[in-house]
Amino acid sequence: MSALATPAExxxxxxxxxxxxxxxxxxxxxxxxxxxFDVMPGEVLGLVGESGSGxxxxxxxxxxxxxxxxxxxxxxxxxxxxxxxxxxxxxxxxRGGEVAMIFQEPMTALNPVLKVRVQIEENLAAHSQLDARxxxxxxxxxxxxxxIPAAERRLEDYPHQFxxxxxxxxxxxxxxxxxxxxxxxxxxxxxxxxxxxxxxxKLILDLRDxxxxxxxxxxxxxxVVAGTCDRMAVMYAGRIVESGTxxxxxxxxxxxxxxxxxxxxxxxxxxxxxLTSIEGTPPSLAVIPQGCAFHPRCAYAVxxxxxxxxxxxxxxxxxxxxxxxxxEVAAAGAPV
Amino acid sequence: xxxxxxxxQRSWRSRFKVAGLPATLIVGGLVLFASLxxxxxxxxxxxxxxAAMDYNSILAAxxxxxxxxxxxxGRDVLSRVIHAYTIDMQxxxxxxxxxxxxxxxxxxxxxxxxxxAESIFGRIVDAVISFPQLVLVIAIVAVLxxxxxxxxxxxxxxxxxxxxxxxxxxxxxxxxxxxxxAGRAMGYTPMRIIFRHLLPNAITPAIVYWMTDMALAILLGxxxxxxxxxxxxxxxxxxxxxxxxxxxxxxxWWISVFPGIAIVVTGLGFSLFGDGLxxxxxxxx
Numbered sequence: 088m089s090a091l092a093t094p095a096e097x098x099x100x101x102x103x104x105x106x107x108x109x110x111x112x113x114x115x116x117x118x119x120x121x122x123x124f125d126v127m128p129g130e131v132l133g134l135v136g137e138s139g140s141g142x143x144x145x146x147x148x149x150x151x152x153x154x155x156x157x158x159x160x161x162x163x164x165x166x167x168x169x170x171x172x173x174x175x176x177x178x179x180x181x182r183g184g185e186v187a188m189i190f191q192e193p194m195t196a197l198n199p200v201l202k203v204r205v206q207i208e209e210n211l212a213a214h215s216q217l218d219a220r221x222x223x224x225x226x227x228x229x230x231x232x233x234x235i236p237a238a239e240r241r242l243e244d245y246p247h248q249f250x251x252x253x254x255x256x257x258x259x260x261x262x263x264x265x266x267x268x269x270x271x272x273x274x275x276x277x278x279x280x281x282x283x284x285x286x287x288x289k290l291i292l293d294l295r296d297x298x299x300x301x302x303x304x305x306x307x308x309x310x311v312v313a314g315t316c317d318r319m320a321v322m323y324a325g326r327i328v329e330s331g332t333x334x335x336x337x338x339x340x341x342x343x344x345x346x347x348x349x350x351x352x353x354x355x356x357x358x359x360x361x362l363t364s365i366e367g368t369p370p371s372l373a374v375i376p377q378g379c380a381f382h383p384r385c386a387y388a389v390x391x392x393x394x395x396x397x398x399x400x401x402x403x404x405x406x407x408x409x410x411x412x413x414x415e416v417a418a419a420g421a422p423v
Numbered sequence: 424x425x426x427x428x429x430x431x432q433r434s435w436r437s438r439f440k441v442a443g444l445p446a447t448l449i450v451g452g453l454v455l456f457a458s459l460x461x462x463x464x465x466x467x468x469x470x471x472x473x474a475a476m477d478y479n480s481i482l483a484a485x486x487x488x489x490x491x492x493x494x495x496x497g498r499d500v501l502s503r504v505i506h507a508y509t510i511d512m513q514x515x516x517x518x519x520x521x522x523x524x525x526x527x528x529x530x531x532x533x534x535x536x537x538x539x540a541e542s543i544f545g546r547i548v549d550a551v552i553s554f555p556q557l558v559l560v561i562a563i564v565a566v567l568x569x570x571x572x573x574x575x576x577x578x579x580x581x582x583x584x585x586x587x588x589x590x591x592x593x594x595x596x597x598x599x600x601x602x603x604x605a606g607r608a609m610g611y612t613p614m615r616i617i618f619r620h621l622l623p624n625a626i627t628p629a630i631v632y633w634m635t636d637m638a639l640a641i642l643l644g645x646x647x648x649x650x651x652x653x654x655x656x657x658x659x660x661x662x663x664x665x666x667x668x669x670x671x672x673x674x675x676w677w678i679s680v681f682p683g684i685a686i687v688v689t690g691l692g693f694s695l696f697g698d699g700l701x702x703x704x705x706x707x708x
Contacts, residue, residue: 152604155538183610196601200623209619210609260611271608 098125098164099301100149100269105161107141107148116372118144119326121161123399126269131295131302133316133333135309135348137369141325143191146273150188151178165269182255185310187262191274193254197246197261203230204242207261214265229260233290252283256290263294269301270294277309285343288315309352313337318333318405321345324380325369327399331406338421341402341413350422363422379410387412448699449632454692461505462512469502473659482675492677500677506659511689514571514644515637516651518578523633525579526586528625533578533587534594534625535617544591551584557646569652578643582636584627593625606672627704634697638690640668645686661686 107119119141124131134142147153147164165181173181182188190196198206207226211217217225223242230238237380246254255275262270264336272291276284285403290308292315295302304316312319312333320330321344329342340346350363367384370376378396382388399409411414437448471477477497485492491500533544551559563577596619597603606616641661647653648662652682656663661682668678 108473147604150608152607154599179610180610181610182608188605188608190601190605192601196605198602198606198620198624209611213610253520258605261605 096127099130099166100126100303101130101147101162102145103160103162103164104214105145105148105163105302107144107153107157107159110156110158111373113373116245117325117375118372119148122322122325123161123196123328123332124320126301126303128268128301128316129295129299131292131304131316133312133319134303134305134322135307135312135319136322139372140322140367141372142307142326143273143324145322146188146271146303146305150182150186152188152232180214183210183267184265185267186269186271187265187267188268188273189255189258189262189275192278193251193258194278196258197254198221199246202243202245203249203257206257207242207264210261210264220261220342226260229264230257232263232294233257233260234286235260251279252287254277255283259287259290259294261332263298266298267300268298269303271303271305271399273305274307275304275355277306277308284311291315309348321348324375325372326380326409327407328381328410329408330399331403335403335406340421342381342410342415343385343412343416344381346419346422347384387416444628445699447695447704449701451692451694451696454688455696457690458508458512458689461508463509465509469499469505471499471502473498473503473506474657475499482671482678484675485677491681492675494664494675495671497585500681501666503557503664504661504681507661507664507682507685508689510571510654510658510660511641511644511686514574515640515689515693518575518640518644519582519633519636521575521579522582522636523586523629526588527590527629529583529620530587530590530629531594531617531625534591535598535613535621537595539577541591544587548584548588549654551581556581557643560643561650561652562686564647564652569647569655571654574613574644574647576655578640582640583637586632589628589632590622590625593628594621597621597624631697631701631704634693634700638693638697641686641690641693645682 091364102125103123105119105122106117109116109118121140122145124132130183134145136142144153148159149161153159159171161171165186168177170178170181204223204226207229208222211222211225226242227238230241235241235253235256241249246257249257270291275291276287279287287310291302294300304311306312316333318331319333319336320327321336321342322328323344329336329345337347337349340349344365347363347365351365353362365384370380370383376383377386378394379385380393381394382392385392389412397409397411399407401407402413441449463691475498477493477499479497480489480493481497481604482495483489483493489499489501491504493499494503529544533540534618559581560574560577564573567573567576573676603616603621606620645660645665648660649666651666654660654663656667664678664682668675671678
């Protein structure tokens with residue numbers, strides 16, 4: 088079951104057959120289809136895919152943030168307990184307490200009418216025993232920790248008074264208020280400038296070390312994955328098609344989609360080469376192709392791929408792929 | 424060449440600003456402030472006792488002694504108009520504040536819950552808005568009996584629906600935004616998310632409508648007073664006064680006209696203030 092587990096450790100988070108189906112006027116849409124992965128303590132896992140591949144929905148589903156009309160099934164084991172089946176009270180302790188989440192667009196994820204101090208202190212009030220004075224002191228400490236200059240003065244500011252990067256830092260400060268053991272990051276750098284992106288990524292990694300957190304990083308940016316993640320899982324049309332350590336996957340992709348993604352990223356330093364692109368567009372989740380969802384865009388596709396959907400199979404230690412022709416793809420080596 | 428963005432089009436009213444505030448807000452605010460002062464201490468400004476009858480000047484035309492004239496009992500119309508501020512401003516505030524509070528709370532809960540609660544609420548809204556408000560209020564007062572208290576009850580039973588509808592719509596929009604999800608992801612209780620996070624972002628239209636509603640309440644209150652279902656004579660209330668003068672319109676127009684002007688001015692004050700408030704909130708966003 089556990090896709091990325093090495094036998095010696097127990098995972099901090101274990102997602103098992105997570106499936107999210109939205110009921111739409113055009114019929115059910117499987118945005119997340121039987122997704123399973125594990126996150127080890129202190130590990131950074133990257134969840135990679137194009138827009139609409141279901142990576143953000145996966146993250147929201149495992150936090151129980153999906154709005155009706157939608158069904159979420161499967162199990163999300165957080166230190167042995169299923170988040171999806173938890174009583175509300177226990178869930179409130181886990182969410183925001185042990186598991187924190189940061190969002191793509193820090194402007195909309197912060198409450199526009201509440202001061203930053205109020206928003207940090209609110210999380211402290213919900214998840215710690217600190218009194219009012221201690222909460223204020225801790226709020227200053229947190230803003231300081233995420234690298235906001237003049238933290239004490241900025242405490243009384245509203246979100247709109249911060250720049251994009253600073254807002255994301257505020258968001259991170261709020262999320263960290265409760266010393267979470269797992270941080271879920273939904274494209275935290277997508278809305279930011281490249282220079283700011285780098286700072287935020289470094290910050291998250293530093294904080295990972297400091298708090299001994301695990302991190303699940305949702306992104307479409309392979310550069311971000313290469314720079315920050317230990318392991319990665321590639322999603323396509325709501326399913327995981329390949330997973331393993333970042334080093335192994337970058338060196339030797341076994342799935343043609345992963346190979347295509349890697350080939351479409353420019354690399355510095357190397358000789359000038361043509362960038363490849365993946366032909367076609369990702370399928371609408373309402374009409375996922377028969378068999379392997381990737382077959383219409385796949386250069387390796389054979390008849391068998393149209394008829395049958397390949398299962399996610401183990402091909403090595405902590406290495407999984409869902410492709411009938413993974414051997415041929417791997418033999419072709421890394422693109423570029 | 425570089426692209427030049429057209430300045431956003433604004434209404435003519437918003438161009439008039441005093442000290443950075445919309446002129447409507449200031450004018451409306453001044454009218455309301457004056458109205459409130461008159462309502463709280465009418466005897467400071469009224470030249471006569473509003474109930475004192477002067478048999479030597481019955482139906483007297485406006486003069487220096489009686490600037491607004493006198494009515495058929497020889498009571499000073501100016502004093503009665505001023506004293507009526509107490510009742511009519513009370514109607515404005517009392518008849519709308521309860522509905523505001525109830526409507527905001529119900530609207531926030533319904534908007535957040537959605538589903539069945541929303542469907543039931545939707546049917547209540549349909550039921551209420553399918554009647555003209557005045558007709559519904561008259562019907563309820565007719566059952567309960569005339570008087571101010573029963574009028575408050577009648578208005579309250581209906582009016583909260585309008586506030587609830589406004590707030591539930593706004594909350595429905597707000598609850599889909601990331602910060603609401605962030606609140607859930609932070610493990611906050613639904614009540615905290617609704618009232619601490621969503622409501623402050625959703626309440627503005629309700630506050631603006633509250634101002635308009637107070638103007639409507641004054642109109643409704645004086646309509647009922649005129650019909651004999653609201654404030655009861657000999658109380659000084661604009662609707663009652665207009666009714667008092669209706670038989671003398673041809674010979675003593677001042678009995679009805681001055682209370683009518685008071686209604687218009689006060690109603691306009693609330694409306695302008697509400698407009699200015701809306702303008703202010705828009706520019707703030």
